[in-house]
Amino acid sequence: MSFDPFREKGGRVSAYENWKQLYPRAYDKHATDPKTKMRVILMNGTEFESQWFLHNMARHVCDNDLRRELAAVRRAEQQEQKKISYLKPRDETILETTIAYEQLAVELTALMARCEKDTTVRRALDFALLEDFDHLYRYADLLEMECGVRAETLVGKKTEIMPGRPTVSEHRDPPDDIKKPLPKNAPLLSKLHTMIITAAEQQTMNFYMNCGAFYDVSDLGRKLFLEIGMIEEQHVSLYESLQDASTTWLECWLMHEYTECYLYYSMLAEETDEKIKAIWSDHLEREIGHLHVAARMLEKYEHKHYSQVIADGTFPELISFSAAEGGNMEYIRKVLRNTVELTADREGYTNISDVPESSEFFRYNRRVNGAVANVASHGVIDRYIAEAGEDYRFQTGAHPVSQLRDRTCDNTELGRTKPDGGSKPEKRGSRKN
Numbered sequence: 001m002s003f004d005p006f007r008e009k010g011g012r013v014s015a016y017e018n019w020k021q022l023y024p025r026a027y028d029k030h031a032t033d034p035k036t037k038m039r040v041i042l043m044n045g046t047e048f049e050s051q052w053f054l055h056n057m058a059r060h061v062c063d064n065d066l067r068r069e070l071a072a073v074r075r076a077e078q079q080e081q082k083k084i085s086y087l088k089p090r091d092e093t094i095l096e097t098t099i100a101y102e103q104l105a106v107e108l109t110a111l112m113a114r115c116e117k118d119t120t121v122r123r124a125l126d127f128a129l130l131e132d133f134d135h136l137y138r139y140a141d142l143l144e145m146e147c148g149v150r151a152e153t154l155v156g157k158k159t160e161i162m163p164g165r166p167t168v169s170e171h172r173d174p175p176d177d178i179k180k181p182l183p184k185n186a187p188l189l190s191k192l193h194t195m196i197i198t199a200a201e202q203q204t205m206n207f208y209m210n211c212g213a214f215y216d217v218s219d220l221g222r223k224l225f226l227e228i229g230m231i232e233e234q235h236v237s238l239y240e241s242l243q244d245a246s247t248t249w250l251e252c253w254l255m256h257e258y259t260e261c262y263l264y265y266s267m268l269a270e271e272t273d274e275k276i277k278a279i280w281s282d283h284l285e286r287e288i289g290h291l292h293v294a295a296r297m298l299e300k301y302e303h304k305h306y307s308q309v310i311a312d313g314t315f316p317e318l319i320s321f322s323a324a325e326g327g328n329m330e331y332i333r334k335v336l337r338n339t340v341e342l343t344a345d346r347e348g349y350t351n352i353s354d355v356p357e358s359s360e361f362f363r364y365n366r367r368v369n370g371a372v373a374n375v376a377s378h379g380v381i382d383r384y385i386a387e388a389g390e391d392y393r394f395q396t397g398a399h400p401v402s403q404l405r406d407r408t409c410d411n412t413e414l415g416r417t418k419p420d421g422g423s424k425p426e427k428r429g430s431r432k433n
Contacts, residue, residue, distance in 0.1 A: 005261040006295070006306060006313040010288030013072050022082050025275060026089035029096065034156040035321040036276060038104040039267045040087050043280075045203025046196070046263055047081035050074075053256055057249045069297055073290050080283050087276065094211050095143045095221075099154045101204050102139060105132035106159055108200055110331050111324040115317060118190040120180050121242055125197065126335045127342060127349055128235050133332060134164030135228050138377050141384045141392045142224060146217045152394035160329055161394040163404045165340050167377035169352075169416035170231050171368045173360035176344040177237040182244050189316040191244070195259045196319070198239040205232035220383065223376035238344075250298045251309045257291040258310055266319040329396065337400040341415050352415050365416060372412045381410040 027036065054074040058067050088097065109132060113125035140151035140161045151161055182190060212225025247255070264284035271277040295306040306313070342349045343361055355361055369375050373382075381391050390407035399405045403414050 002314045003265055004313040004315070005258065005265075005288045005291055006310075008288045010290075010292055011285040013076055013286075013289055013293060015286070016076065017079055017083075022079055023086055024083055024279065026087055027273065027276065029089050029092045033272055034100065034103060034154065034158060036271065036273050037100045038107060038321055039271065039280075040084060040276070041101055041104050041203065042108065042196075042200055043263065043267060043283075044081060044084045045199045046260055047077055047084060048203055048206065049195075049199035050077045050256055050260060051081060052202075053252070057253060060249060063301070066297060066301060069293060073293055076286060076290065080286065083279060087279075093147065094215055095139065095147060095217075096149065096154060097207075098139050098211075098225075099136065099143060099151050101207060102132055102136035103155045103159050104200065105204060106136055106332070107321060107324055107328055108319070109197065110328040110335075111319070111321070112193045112197065113335075114324075114327065114331055116190060116193055117187055118182065121182070121190050121193055123349060124179055124238055124242060125193070126339060127344065128201075128238060129332065129335060130164040130340055131167070131170050131231060131235070132164075133336075134167050134170075134377075135231070137161050137163050137393070138167060138224060138228070138380050140394075142221055142380045144392045145380070145384045145387065146221060150392070150394075155394075157394065158325060160332070160396060161392070162399055163401075163411070164336060165342075165415045166410075166412055167228060167231065168369060168372060168375050168412050169343070169365070169414060170234070171365050172234065172344050173364040174234075174237065176346055176361065177234050178241045178347070179238060180242075180347050182242055184244055184246070186244070187316075188310065188312070191255065192259055192262060192316070194239060194242040195255065196263065198236065198243065199259075201232060201235040201239055205229065205236050208232055220376060220379055224380055227376045247309075248302060250294070250302050251304075254291070254294040254298055254306060254309050257287060257294045258313070260287045261291055262315050263319065265315060269318055270320055270322050333400045340401050340404075343415060353418050353420075355418075357418075375412075378410055378412050385410065 054070050058070045109125050109129040113122050116122040143149050143151055208225050208229035212229055215221045215225055264280050264287055268280040271280055298304050341352050343352050372378055384391055385408055403411055
């Protein structure tokens with residue numbers, strides 16, 4: 001059924017909630033569908049992105065009447081973020097939450113890439129997908145090794161857990177993460193995809209920036225959060241570079257509110273938890289109200305009708321984690337098979353075998369990593385193999401990449417060194433961390 005939020009009435013911005021209303025009953029970490037957990041994380045990140053944007057906009061406009069409008073909407077968005085954030089239960093550990101973050105990154109990226117029409121956006125999604133996929137594997141091994149929890153139960157066996165592009169190979173020279181932005185006439189769905197994935201990856205980056213130092217089980221775990229947190233910053237740089245930066249602040253505000261409406265409508269359409277579904281419904285009504293405020297401000301200050309920014313407000317194809325079941329696994333396997341050896345190269349991507357030895361990629365990667373034995377992402381797998389004889393995985397068949405099938409050896413060369421040179425992958429027991 002088609003839905004155009006511009007044609008809906010929406011709620012009042014000033015319908016603020018009290019403390020009791022802002023503190024919902026948390027989900028049950030043992031019984032809640034993993035897809036619901038992913039929806040919670042996605043919408044938490046979406047609300048955080050709204051906060052960050054509205055605060056930055058307020059710092060770049062001079063009209064106090066407009067700043068007051070921003071403050072009113074921002075306070076409402078802050079309340080929405082708090083309610084969603086506190087859906088997380090107290091007994092869910094940092095690592096258990098991390099598994100949900102990485103599952104979201106994998107599933108969301110794959111389902112958007114599968115229907116993305118813009119080649120630049122799709123290639124960026126495919127590229128970072130393999131890196132988040134590898135992060136899930138590294139954290140899953142740490143979780144099982146240090147906490148005795150098998151991540152396959154947390155992901156509901158809906159997402160495979162096995163190596164992607166090795167994390168040690170992901171550390172790149174910063175300029176290589178910047179890609180060509182979308183043109184103004186890009187499809188609406190492509191614009192939505194870039195905004196959604198930027199918000200989701202930024203939320204993951206922020207989570208690791210703050211929680212990593214609080215991981216109290218081991219130094220190795222703290223170091224893993226440190227390392228992967230740096231990759232998440234690279235992903236935010238990659239995805240935000242795809243957005244059309246020529247848009248005005250007010251045009252961008254309108255697009256932010258429209259994106260929130262689109263996501264809440266998508267979440268509402270497939271949510272199975274009735275209490276959380278009620279939150280999505282309530283927040284959708286509120287966001288439609290915020291959208292109307294942004295449209296009025298656009299018309300008042302820039303004399304533009306919203307249709308000059310979003311020509312047709314009818315939502316395109318919705319985000320659906322349920323619809324992605326099954327299809328994402330095969331898609332990820334195909335991307336692994338075809339692109340695992342790629343690295344970023346300015347506005348494009350190049351097979352590592354074709355990257356000149358003098359390139360900044362090799363200089364940066366060697367400088368940051370130093371001795372591979374000291375890199376946390378490798379250390380986690382190396383230690384797990386030393387203790388258990390082979391790594392921890394959940395896969396539905398043989399790994400699609402032959403170099404990543406050996407479960408007694410963590411491959412630290414794929415995507416990082418030329419096939420005709422460099423050292424061989426380090427074997428089990430090469431170093432005790």
